[in-house]
Amino acid sequence: MDIILLFFSAVFFAYLLEPLCSRVEIICNSRAIASLLAIVFALIVLTILGLVLLPLVESEFQKLRERLPLMISVAHGHLMNHLNGLNIDGHADLIGNLKSKVLELVSNYKEKISEYALSFILGGTNIVLDALGWLVIVPVTVFYLLKDWGKILSNCKQTLPLKLEKIAIVVASETDKKLKLYLKGQFYTICTMAIFYSTALFIAGYENWLSIGILSGLLLILPYVGFVISMLISLLAGILDLGFVQGPIATIIVFSIGQFIEGFLLTPKLVGDTVGLHPLAVIFSLLIFGSILGFTGLLIAIPITAILSSLSAQALRSDFS
Numbered sequence: 083m084d085i086i087l088l089f090f091s092a093v094f095f096a097y098l099l100e101p102l103c104s105r106v107e108i109i110c111n112s113r114a115i116a117s118l119l120a121i122v123f124a125l126i127v128l129t130i131l132g133l134v135l136l137p138l139v140e141s142e143f144q145k146l147r148e149r150l151p152l153m154i155s156v157a158h159g160h161l162m163n164h165l166n167g168l169n170i171d172g173h174a175d176l177i178g179n180l181k182s183k184v185l186e187l188v189s190n191y192k193e194k195i196s197e198y199a200l201s202f203i204l205g206g207t208n209i210v211l212d213a214l215g216w217l218v219i220v221p222v223t224v225f226y227l228l229k230d231w232g233k234i235l236s237n238c239k240q241t242l243p244l245k246l247e248k249i250a251i252v253v254a255s256e257t258d259k260k261l262k263l264y265l266k267g268q269f270y271t272i273c274t275m276a277i278f279y280s281t282a283l284f285i286a287g288y289e290n291w292l293s294i295g296i297l298s299g300l301l302l303i304l305p306y307v308g309f310v311i312s313m314l315i316s317l318l319a320g321i322l323d324l325g326f327v328q329g330p331i332a333t334i335i336v337f338s339i340g341q342f343i344e345g346f347l348l349t350p351k352l353v354g355d356t357v358g359l360h361p362l363a364v365i366f367s368l369l370i371f372g373s374i375l376g377f378t379g380l381l382i383a384i385p386i387t388a389i390l391s392s393l394s395a396q397a398l399r400s401d402f403s
Contacts, residue, residue, distance in 0.1 A: 088216075092223035096231070098265070099124055103228045117228035121221055138292075145290055152322060253396045257389050264385060267352030268303070275299045275344050279336065283316065286332040289323050298337075302344065305364060305384070313337045363387060 099120045107116035227234070242250050276299025283291035294316050301308025313333065320329025367387040371379030 088219055089223065092220045092227060095124070095220065096224045096227035097261075099224065099228060100231055101262075103231070113232075114229050117225050120228060121225055125221075145293065149290065149319070149322065249396055253392055256392045256396070260388050260392065261385055264388065267349075271344065271348045271352055272299045272302050274348060275302055275340060278343060279312075279340055282336045282339070286320075286336060287324055288316070288319055288332075290319055294319060298340070305368065307368075309337070309341065363391075 102123070103113075103116045103120040106119050107113050110116055110119070239247065239251070276296050278295075279298040280292050280295025283295055288294060294312065297315065298308075298312035301312045304311075316337065317330060317333045320333045323329065324332055364384060364387070367383040371383035371386065373379070375382070
């Protein structure tokens with residue numbers, strides 16, 4: 083486990099728990115006890131969620147994964163029938179090859195899992211170190227970060243030159259406000275849309291309505307890309323469950339309504355206005371951070387861009403004031 087990842091994970095969790103820790107400190111009048119109680123509370127919540135939700139979600143995604151080859155085969159059959167009716171030459175080999183490639187990719191999924199499991203078994207030391215890092219090092223680091231949060235901020239402030247101190251405080255305050263509003267907005271948006279998609283797909287008659295609904299909500303973390311992925315999966319499931327005509331129609335209706343709710347009602351009010359980024363800035367930040375850091379870059383692109391936006395805006399104000 084990369085020690086840098088452990089450290090930044092601990093900083094992130096401490097940042098999330100700091101408001102709770104400060105409120106508990108008012109009651110118990112001890113920062114150390116408040117830090118410990120905040121961590122215990124977070125662990126209890128995560129444990130309950132893991133015991134209750136994970137088995138259910140895992141079962142649903144297992145069903146979805148097992149049905150993927152059948153979804154692809156059914157979609158292929160319907161598509162071939164329609165193309166045959168149009169008398170288009172050369173389409174059979176192309177569609178057949180595409181189907182074979184996709185089915186091969188899906189069938190290799192189990193083999194990949196077996197390979198990863200074998201590599202983990204052979205590298206047992208890494209498993210122990212990873213578990214030790216997440217179960218011991220991260221909680222301990224979070225505890226000391228929470229306990230000395232005020233001292234850490236004070237020391238950072240003292241290391242700054244007097245000329246930069248005022249600007250740094252303004253930028254830090256503005257960035258902190260934006261990040262907290264962004265995280266809160268993303269959480270509410272994901273939960274709301276997961277409930278909407280699950281309910282709408284259940285009403286439409288999808289067998290895997292829960293797994294697709296939860297996945298569609300979670301993939302909102304990846305703007306634009308997540309929507310396309312979840313819609314394609316829903317389209318395949320719709321063709322299998324509802325037919326080649328009703329399935330795509332139901333998918334288009336559900337995801338059009340969902341996109342309207344998420345894009346015009348939730349995101350602008352809960353996320354967009356708080357971060358204050360133009361859509362082009364969002365797209366380019368995703369491309370840049372994604373190309374540099376991969377999947378992790380897609381997750382942190384918007385928050386980091388918001389921080390850089392605050393820094394540049396404050397720098398311009400200070401130059402022209």
